[in-house]
Amino acid sequence: MKFKYLKNVVTLELNREACIGCGLCKMVCPHRVFQLENRKAIITDKEKCMECGACASNCPVDAIKVDSGVGCAAAMINKILGSKGGCC
Amino acid sequence: MVEEKTSSLEGLSEKDIFIKEGEEEISYHAIHHAIKRWVKIDDKRIPIIDTQLKTKDYLGSCMVRLGIGRYDYKIPPGLYGVGHVDEKSPVIVTANFKLTFDCLRKELTESGYWILVLDTKGINVWCAAGKGTFGSRELIYQINKWELKKVVKTRNLILPQLGATSMEPHLVRKYTGFKVMYGPVRSVDILNYIEQNYEADEDMRRVSFSLKERLVLTPLEIILNMKYVGMFFLYFLLLNIFNGTAEILTKSFYNTLPFMMANLTGSLVFPIILPLVPFRSFSLNGGLLGVLLGSYILYDFRIYTYPESFCFKLGIFLLLVMFVSYIAFNFTGSTTYTSFSGVKKETRMFFPALLIKVGVGFILTLIGILL
Ligand code: SF4
């Protein structure tokens, strides 16, 4: 996709030691961030990650860490204002 | 994290997972017109639904897009069938948002599919997955409630790929024996995926944000932002009353016109030109559009029956810029690519500036009136 958002903010981290190469992260990522190389996952383009959290939640061995949440401005403004309430 | 996910099963007993308090009798009212017949398996009655959408469905989806009665469009969660279902038919899992459900059933054929609808409170798959309502816990609950093991021989479930965000397939397998398989992102590809032996190509797995996908979001954006236009109208109404001018209503209407244009700029023009905007930050791009609009309004200032005062001009300009900027910034919540940390960072930088500049804008217009 040609769309780009703020640089150098993505929190995605992969622990290759722990990875068992099941390929689920590669399968679920909506931005195709992962590939498998030598039977282990690698991050190909971190900047494309939107921190949806799918890879981390699906990884059976918890090898992926990402700070994920509802990336919705309305929810964040509510948080700054100290009130509850979400979006969508 | 803004909203805690509710999907994690850590620390829950089996009883917590399988039993939900306060379950009501299912009412199929919302989907009644699409039910063709019923099948009975043990003590469960399962509705078989139509693959053709009716006028009522199309009308309903327009209403949803316009934000009218959105939450009346919940499908009752549970098991449904399509076509000639039997114990070998594949099981597809989806959310109970009516548009999502309709998108799925219209792609299917009479050759027989089960649809397991999770209770996502009438919210689409991706948003619900982000919140955790489309998650392992709800999936396990529905599988057990409908005794899916007695209905089908297959032990595979097809989930939409965008429903993966809060799924823990290893836990689903552990508690139910079913294996989670991720289908394509878009339901148009679902039959292809099944035909290709449950393999999706790269394109089926990648989210897009095409012009059409952006455009369907715009009516709701415009309508939601009308409330701010309404507030500006009230503000001008008060100013005009205070000023004791003649033709208060007409004047306030003209005064508000630029803000209506600002709404269209932010809610319609911005999403259309999104691939072409120069900056990474949404609020900056919106600000740029706002400056263009604001300059045009200043150029033709008299049409809008504003007082001829420099301070007032400056205030209107500032308010217009910030309004478009805010709408554009808010659109981060609707895209398919903006990252959580990115939006967090932009919110922290943009929001205080927004409040200050809007405040200054209002003060300038007041000064413009008073002096
Ligand atoms: S968080 Fe989402 S977008 Fe980022 S790598 Fe994981 S699956 Fe892909």
Ligand code: SF4
């Ligand atoms: S999901 Fe986890 S274990 Fe599987 S390939 Fe990805 S990182 Fe490795």
